[in-house]
Amino acid sequence: LTAYYFDLTLPAILKKDSVMLLDIKLDFFVMPDKKTYFLLDEDELEDAISKNLFSQKEIDCCRRTADFIRKCIETDNFDAIFKDFERSSPEEWERYSMFM
Numbered sequence: 001l002t003a004y005y006f007d008l009t010l011p012a013i014l015k016k017d018s019v020m021l022l023d024i025k026l027d028f029f030v031m032p033d034k035k036t037y038f039l040l041d042e043d044e045l046e047d048a049i050s051k052n053l054f055s056q057k058e059i060d061c062c063r064r065t066a067d068f069i070r071k072c073i074e075t076d077n078f079d080a081i082f083k084d085f086e087r088s089s090p091e092e093w094e095r096y097s098m099f100m
Contacts, residue, residue, distance in 0.1 A: 004030040006081070008065050010058065013090045013099055022095060024054065024062040028069055034078040039066070055094065061086070 006028040012021040025045040030037040045062070048054055054062070065086060072080045090096045 001032045003032060004028075004034070006030070006069060008062055010061075010093050010095070011088055011090050013096060020096075020099060022058070022093075024058060026062055026066055028066075030073060030078075035073065035076070037070075037073050039070075058093075058095070061088075 008024045008026045008028075010022040010024065012019050025041050025048055027040040028037055029040055049059060068085065069081055072078055072084075091100060
């Protein structure tokens with residue numbers, strides 16, 4: 001195991017021949033010790049926000065998710081990332097309405 005990599009996205013839309021999702025830019029790179037992490041692409045997220053590429057709901061969700069992952073790592077509760085995360089469905093996101 002080299003590392004864990006978390007790419008924050010909206011829920012995926014699964015179709016017969018494709019998978020569609022919205023990358024919210026922010027990523028976590030977590031070392032195998034499950035304690036050392038790097039938050040990646042914060043500059044890309046801020047740039048996208050300044051260009052109004054995300055709704056406020058999407059930004060809020062991204063920040064809640066990043067805070068959740070950070071807290072799990074920093075409180076030595078890494079496995080909670082995989083079971084206690086915030087869940088939503090594509091239908092809940094306005095951006096996906098044209099694909100449903």
